[in-house]
Amino acid sequence: MRLALTIAGSDSGGGAGIQADLKTFSAHGVFGMSVITSVTAQNTKAVIGVEDVSPEMVYLQIKAVFEDLPPDAVKIGMVSSESIIRSVARGLDEFGPEKVVLDPVMISKSGHALLKPNAVEALKKELLPRCLVVTPNIPEAEALSGMSIKGVEDMKRAAERIMSYGCRAVVVKGGHLEGDALDVFFNGREFRELKSEKICTRNTHGTGCTFSSAVAANLALGYDLFTSVRLAKEYITVAIKNSLNIGGGVGPVHHFY
Numbered sequence: 001m002r003l004a005l006t007i008a009g010s011d012s013g014g015g016a017g018i019q020a021d022l023k024t025f026s027a028h029g030v031f032g033m034s035v036i037t038s039v040t041a042q043n044t045k046a047v048i049g050v051e052d053v054s055p056e057m058v059y060l061q062i063k064a065v066f067e068d069l070p071p072d073a074v075k076i077g078m079v080s081s082e083s084i085i086r087s088v089a090r091g092l093d094e095f096g097p098e099k100v101v102l103d104p105v106m107i108s109k110s111g112h113a114l115l116k117p118n119a120v121e122a123l124k125k126e127l128l129p130r131c132l133v134v135t136p137n138i139p140e141a142e143a144l145s146g147m148s149i150k151g152v153e154d155m156k157r158a159a160e161r162i163m164s165y166g167c168r169a170v171v172v173k174g175g176h177l178e179g180d181a182l183d184v185f186f187n188g189r190e191f192r193e194l195k196s197e198k199i200c201t202r203n204t205h206g207t208g209c210t211f212s213s214a215v216a217a218n219l220a221l222g223y224d225l226f227t228s229v230r231l232a233k234e235y236i237t238v239a240i241k242n243s244l245n246i247g248g249g250v251g252p253v254h255h256f257y
Ligand code: PLP
Pocket: 008, 009, 010, 011, 016, 017, 018, 040, 042, 077, 078, 105, 107, 108, 109, 110, 114, 204, 205, 206, 207, 208, 209, 210
C-alpha cells in the first residue's frame, strides 16, 4: 500500500482542506494520513471561525506519522501563520521527505483569508525550498511573484520568479483567467502547457486542495512529476464536471471511489 500525508486545515463543510485531501487519496487507492494545522468552521457560504492548532502540536503530528508510517508523498495546504510554517519546516528537515507538493493556500473560495499576510514571506523562505513542486492559482502566483498576471506569458515569468525561491518545479494554474483552463508547468528547464475545457459552474469549492492532493497521490503511486500533474489535471476536471450543487453557496467538487 502506498501512503500519502496531507498537512493542512480542516474544513467542517467537507469540501476543501483535509477532508478533500483524504477523499482524493482514497479515490486514488492511496492510504491517507493527516496533520491538522487549523480548524475552520465553514460551509459552502462562509468561513465563520478559524482556530490554529499549536505549532508544537503540528510538529508532534508530523513526528508521530513519520516515525511509524513514513509517507511516499506529502501535500501541504493551509499553514496559516509564521510559527506553524516554521513547525512544518522543522518536521520536513527532520524527516526529509523527497516528494513534497505545496499548495500555497491564501484565500478560501468564499473570500476568507487563510494565510496571515505577514506569513507570505515565511512561506517563500521556509517552505518553497523544501518542496518538489508548488501549485499556485493566479492570485497566489501574483502574491508569491509580486507580478500582475494577465496571460500565459505572464504565467511563465511568474513561474520563473517562483522557482528562484528554491522549489524544483511550479504549476501555475490558469483557471482564474478567461478562456480554456490553461496551466503552465515549469521545471527550470522547460515549460509545458496543460489545457482543458473551462467548465461553467460555481461549485468549485476544494479545487485547489483536490488538485494538489491528486498530484501527491500520483507521486506516491510512483509516477514521475509531469505525469502526476497531468493525471491530477484530468482528475480535477472530472471532479469539477461532477461537482455537487449542495448548500447555498459554492458547492464542492465530487470524488470517485
Ligand atoms: N484549506 C482549507 C482548510 C480551506 O478551508 C480552504 C477553503 O475553504 C482551502 C484550503 C482552499 O480551498 P480551495 O481548494 O477551494 O482553493
